[in-house]
Amino acid sequence: MRNAMSVDVEDWFQVGAFETVIAREDWPRLESRVEANTDRVLALFAETNTTATFFTLGWVAERAPGLIRRIAEAGHEVASHGWDHQRVFTFTPDQFRADVARARTALEDAGGVAVTGYRAPSFSIDARTPWAHAVLAETGHRYSSSVAPVRHDHYGWPDAPPHPFRPLAGSDLIEWPITTARVLGRQVPAGGGFFRLLPGAITERAVAQANAGEGRPAMFYFHPWEIDAGQPRVAGAPMRSRVRHYARLGAMEGKLRRLLRRHRWGRADAIVAAEAQRA
Numbered sequence: 001m002r003n004a005m006s007v008d009v010e011d012w013f014q015v016g017a018f019e020t021v022i023a024r025e026d027w028p029r030l031e032s033r034v035e036a037n038t039d040r041v042l043a044l045f046a047e048t049n050t051t052a053t054f055f056t057l058g059w060v061a062e063r064a065p066g067l068i069r070r071i072a073e074a075g076h077e078v079a080s081h082g083w084d085h086q087r088v089f090t091f092t093p094d095q096f097r098a099d100v101a102r103a104r105t106a107l108e109d110a111g112g113v114a115v116t117g118y119r120a121p122s123f124s125i126d127a128r129t130p131w132a133h134a135v136l137a138e139t140g141h142r143y144s145s146s147v148a149p150v151r152h153d154h155y156g157w158p159d160a161p162p163h164p165f166r167p168l169a170g171s172d173l174i175e176w177p178i179t180t181a182r183v184l185g186r187q188v189p190a191g192g193g194f195f196r197l198l199p200g201a202i203t204e205r206a207v208a209q210a211n212a213g214e215g216r217p218a219m220f221y222f223h224p225w226e227i228d229a230g231q232p233r234v235a236g237a238p239m240r241s242r243v244r245h246y247a248r249l250g251a252m253e254g255k256l257r258r259l260l261r262r263h264r265w266g267r268a269d270a271i272v273a274a275e276a277q278r279a
Helices: 024-029 034-047 058-063 065-073 093-111 132-138 192-197 200-213 239-246 249-262 268-275
Strands: 002-009 053-056 077-080 180-183 186-189 219-222 264-266
Touching (some): 002 200, 002 268, 034 249, 058 065, 093 132, 192 249, 219 249, 264 268
Antiparallel strands (some): 180 186
16 A cells, blocks of 8 residues: 655744744744755655655745755645744634635745645644635645644543544535554644654554555655754753754654665655545
């Protein structure tokens, strides 16, 4: 079974863990590493014959249009991660509509391809944003992967279905939550920081459970900054944030390579088309 491999393209200073200590107005003055890191991801995918979906900030596309073209030319899907990583529940519906429209325009202009997929920054579509999926449908998105069916201090919608579903009656829009794993009685995301910090076997079991146990593809995700052990350190960030962000960065690329070789991976847009028949 082919699973969805996804990459959330954002720079090291744009993450939710640092939003209280790094101001958005300071971003242009900070060292940008997203282009080099994403090129490393592209090389890794080429090495392992992997195609993937790159949920990318419009802010990045505006400043590095060549990167977006390289993603598209390598056969990967260019999808939206919003404009500048502002969480959906901080918007009004009109503000959200403007944000996704601005991001989509920047991505399509840079990549020369249509953008139909969306992932909310920090998986911030949840019970507080009952209007968000309607806005995505109105703005021409075909699917979203913005829900984390877990309990977490930064995000989560624990009551959401753990598999692709239709959030709107009478709409073709599909929501595909990230795949989770059960650890010590708790559901946690099977990608990102949890993949870095926990034994790889936990994610392997989660993918196998989705494939064999449920007969569905898994949705895995990570960030380009997670393979960059040399990135700057943010001393003023809370201890929990620093641990989550920096722990085991040096181990990430090797773990990814093993995961990529043990399963079949593809673009989310291609897989979601098949899953839409079951949702």
